[in-house]
Amino acid sequence: MIRVQGVTKRYGEFVAVDDVTFECKPGKVTGFLGPNGAGKSTTMRMMVGLTPPTSGTITIGGHAYADIPNPGRHVGVLLDASAQHAGRTGREVLAIGARTMGLPDSRVDEILALVSLSADEAKRRVRDYSLGMRQRLGIAHALLGDPQVLILDEPANGLDPAGIRWMRGLLKGYADRGGSVLLSSHLLNEVELIADELILIGHGRIVAQGTKDELLSQGGTVETLVTAEVPDALVAALDAAGLPWTRAGVGFRVGAEALQVGRAAAQHQVVLSDLRTSTGDLESLFLTLTSDTQRDTVLEGSQA
Template sequence: MIDVHDLTKRYRRTLAVDGVGFRCTPGTITGFLGPNGAGKSTTLRMLVGLTPPTSGSATVGGRRYRDLPNPGRTIGVMLDASAQHAGRTGRETLRLAASVLGVPAARADAMLERVGLGAAAAQRVGAYSLGMRQRLGIAQALLGDPSVLVLDEPANGLDPEGIRWMRGLLQEFAAGGGTVLLSSHLLSEVEATVDRLVAIRGGRVVAQGALTELLAGSGVVVRGLDPAGLRAALLSAGLTPTSRPDGALHVDADAAAVGRAAAASGQVLLELRDTERGLENWFFARTTHPSQENAA
């Protein structure tokens, strides 16, 4: 169980994370999404004790990371797969970690096999590809047989076969009662892997819930001959349009309400359709920055 409550981090005049709160329960995989600079990495670092929060709390199994007697036996963490000693072999890396965690050295070899690095165990990490380092990082996160995994961009550098393997591994982990929190920019892979979402923008959570529920009612896409006039018409009707990367507007309403608002103001529509019910469109509709919206 991961429980984040009103978590805040301020760096002098910069508010990096502003009152973030969410919960990840056993048996679930939660995708933690947001554009660059949204506060995802800072939130994860506070969760695993690398960055002290200004206020709020983040606990794993009801305890702060620093209060866990042997953290790696409760929570497996991979925030940067490249943060491995390049001069050590894969086997040396995991056996050293096993010694720190107090688990048998044989488990290091078992984890190397599990992530597909058995044949490369004697190679130095500096010779590993990015995808191999990702696999090594996942092996290290699993080494202590934790009940919780926190992974930042776990699919980065993996080929299609590797991504499919990782998806299966995480789903198997959750099916066994484990809790997974992962951050990724690969939205198609997130959609195929997770069952819950937390979206963050500007340091604040803007949406969270079950994947199926969040993607179920995704509104409409509308485009007009006069974009500024259409936006004003929608706002005056009590609707909230957000800008999409393609220049159209997304509105969390049905087509009839949007059409009536446009007609009442004499706006000529060039496009009005239901939003594709995919994660990419949902993500952009909720994480586009207000300054980008106003510029449209």
């Protein structure tokens, strides 16, 4: 488990991280979301002792990172896939890590296979790797010691769609076996698919945290998507019940809970073919909660 308690980081008068508190639990993938400059990377660097906090505490498994013996066997870290020795081969990078952690050379072959780097690719120098290959090598190094905790900053950066799907399955499987995963990303749709819990940060402060459903239920009015065998009959039923509606494709978006919509339809003997709650999407919630930290303003219907 990762526990961050009241952590602040100041650079002179600038506050990069401001009184941040959260937990990453075993068996969960925790998504760490925020605009550029929100404090995500600084927080992750403080977790692994690369940046000292001004105040507050961070523990991993109940210990400060600096106090963990042979930390690579307990905490896997990927903060910058490009921060690898460009003149070494991929195999050499992993072999040095394995020896440092006291692991057998056979572990290198196991982990290369796990991240789908071929024998020929492992012999190439890192300077000749694509960004996606460097990401795979960085993930391999993070997993090398079979740690209980993973701290990954933008691990999907540079991966193609197949690679992103592979990474998603890898990390979900890791969490299913009891591991704790902290994952930062700007790919909100991917985070929706993989994360069990979400932490949103803006201007160095936590603006929201919880499961996706918990956050979306706090973000606005619940709506219902509904379609009917006879649309005009459904419109009459909704109007009679005083429920606001708008067209949505072949159906309707109703400003009420699904139970209310179903009752209105039943009272008028309207046959429904679809009835489901729509709580919005993570992207809209993210942009709303971090609106004062966004560099760009998105206009509806604007053209590039």
